[in-house]
Amino acid sequence: MxxxxxxxxxxxxxxxxxxxxxxxxxxxxxxxxxxxxxxxxxxxxxxxxxxxxxxxxxxxxxxxxxxxxxxxxxxxxxxxxxxxxxxxxxxxxxxxxxxxxxxxxxxxxxxxxxxxxxxxxxxxxxxxxxxxxxxxxxxxxxxxxxxxxxxxxxxxxxxxxxxxxxxxxxxxxxxxxxxxxxxxxxxxxxxxxxxxxxxxxxxANHSGIDKVLDVISVTPSTDWKHLAIANKADPDRVVVFDTQSKTATGTFETATPLQPAVLPAELSTIQSFVIALNSLFSKGLPSTSQLNDIIDNNYLNDGTNAATLRGLLLDSANSSATFKLENLTDITRDQASGRYRIGVVIKVTDTAGNNTLQTTAISYFPASNLWKFVGNGRNTRIDLATFYAQRYDFNGNPLANRDRGAGLILRIENSHTLGMDRVIVKGPGIGANGLTLHTSAAANCGVFSIKTKTCQTWYEFEQPEQIPFEPNSQTPKYFNYTYQVEFYRNPSDITASVTYPVRLIAQPLVVANHREPVMQVPGTINSANGQTSTPTLPAFKTYAAGELPVYWSLRNPSVTDNQLTFSLGIQFLSCDISSVRHVQTVEFARYQDQQGNRQQIFTTDKAQIRPEQSQFVLFNDGVGVNGVVHRELQLATQDNHGRIFLTQYQDTSANSCGI
The missing domain is CATH 2.60.40.1120 (Carboxypeptidase-like, regulatory domain)
Structure with a gap:
């Protein structure tokens, strides 16, 4: 199923x-x-x-x-x-x-x-x-x-x-x-x-104050001296609250010229959509005609169309499924119809009790008095995040000449049905000509890559000095950055087939304006006999298969576990004469051993993956990684605003893949 x-x-x-x-x-x-x-x-x-x-x-x-x-x-x-x-x-x-x-x-x-x-x-x-x-x-x-x-x-x-x-x-x-x-x-x-x-x-019923909470988002600067209060339905107008002076600039409406505030009236009825969904599935799978009432014919969401959505909803695993509105993510107005697309996250609990989170968009249709799935209108998935990284070698020393960096992570899915040759991303910090991402020749790379032979989605800003200021001025800019993602169908095309704007409310991170990463590989760990040296980095240097223990700790004791989301990432680059293999894996860092060490064990032994062995994570689908020319261990934390802070451990040898 x-x-x-x-x-x-x-x-x-x-x-x-x-x-x-x-x-x-x-x-x-x-x-x-x-x-x-x-x-x-x-x-x-x-x-x-x-x-x-x-x-x-x-x-x-x-x-x-x-x-x-x-x-x-x-x-x-x-x-x-x-x-x-x-x-x-x-x-x-x-x-x-x-x-x-x-x-x-x-x-x-x-x-x-x-x-x-x-x-x-x-x-x-x-x-x-x-x-x-x-x-x-x-x-x-x-x-x-x-x-x-x-x-x-x-x-x-x-x-x-x-x-x-x-x-x-x-x-x-x-x-x-x-x-x-x-x-x-x-x-x-x-x-x-x-x-x-x-x-x-x-x-919390989407009326009164709660309706305002539906449409606003609050994003702090990394130092919390400024907070952006944005209207999701009118994101170009942002109120910035200065926590030092206790003053606020910006407005949600202007008198000259008259630009009234925006708040979609239909939000007060949005819960009726979830009620309708649960009613449809309460006695088993609904009919196709019943689903047609809640799915717009022009539905498109990250490449999924209406027919595919109907088929997925009618899967037998969803018989008697239940649905819950988890959050409203964004609100955009469709220029053609005038309707608002309300970005939503829905928790789906299937017949077996399994929970999944799904993101899509819905709209209210006044003529039929119904909410319907409409999707985000994009033909592929686009994720942009901003990062700041501190880099070390396997001895824990800062990497020479590149010990820190900042920029964007651009994950733009590239399926065989998309039919696009390349993507160009333009926006603050990138430069006038934009950044070109290509179809990758690396095995198992499902995204557009900065380099054609690898699966590279990390970009360090070419012009970081642009980030902290309004365009062509020295006026500070703390929030609200827009990047244009242009898709080109053919190599000879000079005009994009389609362009999607992607907004980052938080200021992209730069080396001069960042927050220190809080994760590290500690020098020692607790053992039954006291303190002992951490095996992680020595083991990672030569790892090819078997068990790889990854221990980590917090640099700053004032950081608590409920403040950030923690993750461990590993990638290996291997190559031969004809191809490049880029292997990556990510695991949420959530396990603590009996001695109180924060630990995850990556393994190629499938037999280790049992419910009682929750510290084990199957690496690379049980296959070893031979012929490695580059290794990288990433300890990552993420805040609630799309900012990622990394501690990276890398080898210093040059790769031999010719890239």
């Missing part, structure tokens, strides 16, 4: 290789702000609760919510952590021992990626106030960062309670809410001034 595959959503690492609480949902007004600084009551209750909603537009279910505060003596105390319910709601039990500020953190896996968000409450439980509301959303994460002027994650891990000022929080909220006012009004909130982004209760 073939699995359902609208287009599988893989993590980018696969590219490596105090007021009255009111209702904001549904357009109701919330608590009035500003509120007076809370005054503790002399008579404190013995118990109370802090509750709220964790949401990204879609509710964040099964998120772990933690709360920290201090006691009357200023000592740190922790509340018992809780999980959110299916609607993203949580309730934490607190007591009179907890003194504000109350610091909150929510951690969850959303659409296959770790998401960490924060919030805070300056209110205090009292005899007259036994329940406090503190929502946790990208907007409250923004307010948290603005209040302390730095990244929330390490500040929450090691809190300095003196850094949390009520007046600073209030000013940041007023600034942010004023910028959001045009979107709040379009979400049927008549009085945006009455909305408190932390304390106003709401439901």
């Amino acid at each position: 073939s699995p359902l595959k609208l287009t599988t959503l893989a993590a980018s690492l696969s590219l490596v290789l105090a007021a009255c609480q009111g209702g904001a949902g549904g357009g109701d007004s919330g608590g009035n702000t500003p509120a007076p600084t809370p005054t503790p009551s002399p008579s404190q209750p013995t118990s109370g609760t802090v509750s709220g909603t964790v949401a990204l537009g879609v509710p964040v279910a099964n998120a772990t919510v933690l709360m920290k505060a201090r006691d009357a003596s200023g000592n740190l105390i922790n509340a018992q952590g809780v999980l959110t319910d299916a609607n993203g709601n949580y309730t934490i039990q607190a007591s009179s021992a907890f003194k504000p500020p109350y610091l909150l953190q929510a951690t969850a896996i959303v659409a296959g990626q770790i998401r960490v968000m924060h919030s805070l409450s300056m209110d205090e439980l009292s005899a007259n106030r036994t329940n406090l509301t503190a929502n946790i959303t990208p907007l409250t994460d923004t307010l948290y960062a603005a209040t302390i002027g730095s990244e929330p994650q390490p500040a929450f891990a090691n809190p300095d309670f003196s850094a949390y000022n009520y007046a600073t929080l209030l000013g940041a909220q007023l600034t942010l809410r004023n910028k959001l006012a045009p979107l709040l009004k379009l979400a049927d909130i008549d009085s945006p001034d009455n909305i408190d982004l932390i304390r106003s209760t709401f439901s």
